[in-house]
Amino acid sequence: MTPGKTDRSTYHHGDLRQAVLTAALDVIAADGPAALSLRDLARRAGVSHAAPAHHFGDRTGLLTAIAAQGFGLLADTLAGGTGLADRGRRYVRFATAHPAHFQVMFAPDLLRADDPELTAARARAGAELRAGVTTLPGRDARTTGIAAWSLAHGFATLYLTHNVTDAVGPLPPEDYFDLLTGFLTDRADGTPGT
Amino acid sequence: MTPGKTDRSTYHHGDLRQAVLTAALDVIAADGPAALSLRDLARRAGVSHAAPAHHFGDRTGLLTAIAAQGFGLLADTLAGGTGLADRGRRYVRFATAHPAHFQVMFAPDLLRADDPELTAARARAGAELRAGVTTLPGRDARTTGIAAWSLAHGFATLYLTHNVTDAVGPLPPEDYFDLLTGFLTDRADGTPGT
DNA sequence: CCCTCATCTAGTCATTGACAAGTTGTCCTC
DNA sequence: GAGGACAACTTGTCAATGACTAGATGAGGG
Numbered sequence: 001m002t003p004g005k006t007d008r009s010t011y012h013h014g015d016l017r018q019a020v021l022t023a024a025l026d027v028i029a030a031d032g033p034a035a036l037s038l039r040d041l042a043r044r045a046g047v048s049h050a051a052p053a054h055h056f057g058d059r060t061g062l063l064t065a066i067a068a069q070g071f072g073l074l075a076d077t078l079a080g081g082t083g084l085a086d087r088g089r090r091y092v093r094f095a096t097a098h099p100a101h102f103q104v105m106f107a108p109d110l111l112r113a114d115d116p117e118l119t120a121a122r123a124r125a126g127a128e129l130r131a132g133v134t135t136l137p138g139r140d141a142r143t144t145g146i147a148a149w150s151l152a153h154g155f156a157t158l159y160l161t162h163n164v165t166d167a168v169g170p171l172p173p174e175d176y177f178d179l180l181t182g183f184l185t186d187r188a189d190g191t192p193g194t
Numbered sequence: 195m196t197p198g199k200t201d202r203s204t205y206h207h208g209d210l211r212q213a214v215l216t217a218a219l220d221v222i223a224a225d226g227p228a229a230l231s232l233r234d235l236a237r238r239a240g241v242s243h244a245a246p247a248h249h250f251g252d253r254t255g256l257l258t259a260i261a262a263q264g265f266g267l268l269a270d271t272l273a274g275g276t277g278l279a280d281r282g283r284r285y286v287r288f289a290t291a292h293p294a295h296f297q298v299m300f301a302p303d304l305l306r307a308d309d310p311e312l313t314a315a316r317a318r319a320g321a322e323l324r325a326g327v328t329t330l331p332g333r334d335a336r337t338t339g340i341a342a343w344s345l346a347h348g349f350a351t352l353y354l355t356h357n358v359t360d361a362v363g364p365l366p367p368e369d370y371f372d373l374l375t376g377f378l379t380d381r382a383d384g385t386p387g388t
Numbered sequence: 389c390c391c392t393c394a395t396c397t398a399g400t401c402a403t404t405g406a407c408a409a410g411t412t413g414t415c416c417t418c
Numbered sequence: 419g420a421g422g423a424c425a426a427c428t429t430g431t432c433a434a435t436g437a438c439t440a441g442a443t444g445a446g447g448g
Contacts, residue, residue, distance in 0.1 A: 013396080032303025034228065039435060048397045050437085055395090059436065106355045109226025146352075146361055147345065147374040154348025155340070161300045167340055180341045207427080233404060242428045244407085249426090253405065 017055040019045045021069070024062060028100035033063065033110055063104050064112045070101030071121035078128035084144075085181045087132035088152040093174040095156035102160065106153075155180060211249040213239045215263070218256060222294035227257065227304055257298050258306045264295030265315035272322035278338075279375045281326035282346040287368040289350035296354065300347075349374060 013019065023044045027036050038059055039049045056062040077094045081087040095102040104110060111118065133145040158164045159173045168176045207213065217238045221230050232253055233243045250256040271288045275281040289296040298304060305312065327339040352358045353367045362370045 016395080032301070034303055037435065038437095049435090050398080051396055053437075106351065106357070107226070108355055109228055142361055143373050146349070146358055149358075150348035150352060150374060151341065151345045152348065153352055154344035154346065154350075156348075157300065157351055158340075158344060158347055161302050163300070164340055164343075167336055179337050180344060210426080231404065232406095241426095243404090244429080245427055247406075 013045065013047055013051070016045060016047060016051060020052045020055065020062070021066065024066060025098075025100040028066075028103060033104055033107060036063070038062070060110065060112050063107075063110045064115045064118050066101060067105045067111050068115065068118040068121040070098060070105040071118070071125040073098060073101060074105075075121065075124040075128045078125070078132065081132065084132050084148055085178070087129075088148055088181050089174045089177060091149075091152040092156050092159075092177045095153075095160060096173050099160055102156065106157075151180060152177070207239065207241055207245070210239060210241060210245060214246045214249065214256070215260065218260060219294040222260075222297060227298055227301060230257070232256070254304065254306050257301075257304045258309045258312050260295060261299045261305050262309065262312040262315040264292060264299040265312070265319040267292060267295060268299075269315065269318040269322045272319070272326065275326060278326050278342055279372070281323075282342055282375050283368045283371060285343075285346040286350050286353075286371045289347075289354060290367050293354050296350065300351075345374060346371070 020041050023041045024036060027040070036059070038052045042049045042052050045051070052062065056065055074091075074094050077090050078087055081090045129149060130145055133141050133148060155164070155173075155177055159168065214235050217235045218230060221234070230253070232246045236243045236246050239245070246256065250259055268285075268288050271284050272281055275284045323343060324339055327335050327342060349358070349367075349371055353362065
């Protein structure tokens with residue numbers, strides 16, 4: 001096992017799984033999941049056209065692996081957060097920093113819904129998502145959580161689909177999102193906005 | 195011209211464009227845009243495999259037409275609304291009533307971005323979206339609008355991707371959304387929530 | 389030394405999108 | 419009502435892809 005090194009001279013690629021994953025993320029970020037082709041990824045990695053299938057089974061398997069990795073990354077990202085506003089900020093930052101993951105994570109049509117690793121990672125992310133709001137006073141925690149999630153998710157989605165680029169301008173999207181969270185957090189902690 | 199009637203005995207289908215559109219919406223709603231095949235749509239309509247391309251150019255053209263139709267429908271839906279909360283409610287209702295349209299509308303990778311009909315319809319919908327919040331006092335109208343849009347869009351997206359089905363339960367999603375809008379509209383009109 | 393097994397190759401098949409060329413029917417004009 | 423222009427549709431074809439099968443390669447273990 002030669003970890004990390006891509007040794008092209010050998011019959012075995014050495015790290016094909018990772019190479020395919022990385023290339024796939026590039027393609028998806030650039031042209032969307034529809035542009036993803038296993039054969040193209042194989043060409044990029046310099047292996048035969050059927051090699052990627054060995055690691056992921058099929059195209060759906062590859063996308064499922066990406067989604068699972070994405071939910072894991074999201075869970076890790078949220079775990080470091082403090083409070084509702086910060087978690088929302090981190091959510092938006094995750095989406096814009098990992099657009100390919102984000103897209104695939106929320107495209108159930110492309111995924112194998114019953115994949116164990118996917119469901120586990122999703123559960124982990126869901127727990128982190130809920131952990132951010134359980135301590136909120138006044139409002140029903142579940143409703144608050146879904147409102148916050150909707151706000152962050154909606155903004156991230158609209159940003160990634162180029163629907164709010166004018167408003168955000170050159171600002172990092174998570175900074176702009178801070179403006180939006182005022183509507184929620186003002187109420188949550190009792191501090192008036194404006 | 196035989197309007198509306200699908201006369202199968204003739205060489206000309208009579209209303210192939212509409213038939214293909216309808217079938218495409220069915221497929222997308224059931225299995226997502228990735229499952230869409232022009233040849234399959236042709237089979238469903240009982241025409242030759244290249245017939246759909248005559249009306250839409252190519253696969254991207256078909257999806258672009260669907261997106262344009264979707265933005266038109268959304269604009270019409272919003273136009274009848276009164277106030278911010280009602281428009282949000284209508285937005286969610288549109289998304290859940292027309293899931294195929296909604297999905298395609300916000301998948302820029304699948305669309306021809308410079309299509310005239312698409313950009314026109316999008317502009318119309320955008321204007322309606324903005325019209326709902328221009329009269330709001332206190333807050334910056336643009337920021338308010340984007341927050342409201344993010345909230346509605348995020349909730350609709352999460353609902354369609356089966357991420358909040360537990361919380362919503364058997365309720366019509368737009369009814370559940372009313373609970374969420376309290377966080378925004380309470381502030382906007384000065385009425386305290388809870 | 390050989391055996392096992394994960395990794396990768398090579399070949400094949402059905403399906404698809406796209407394109408080209410031809411056919412059919414309709415409508416417009418004279 | 420004949421002819422021509424044109425839109426609607428068909429037929430045939432090609433390259434690309436996903437999926438599958440069988441086989442080759444090489445690394446590590448007993």
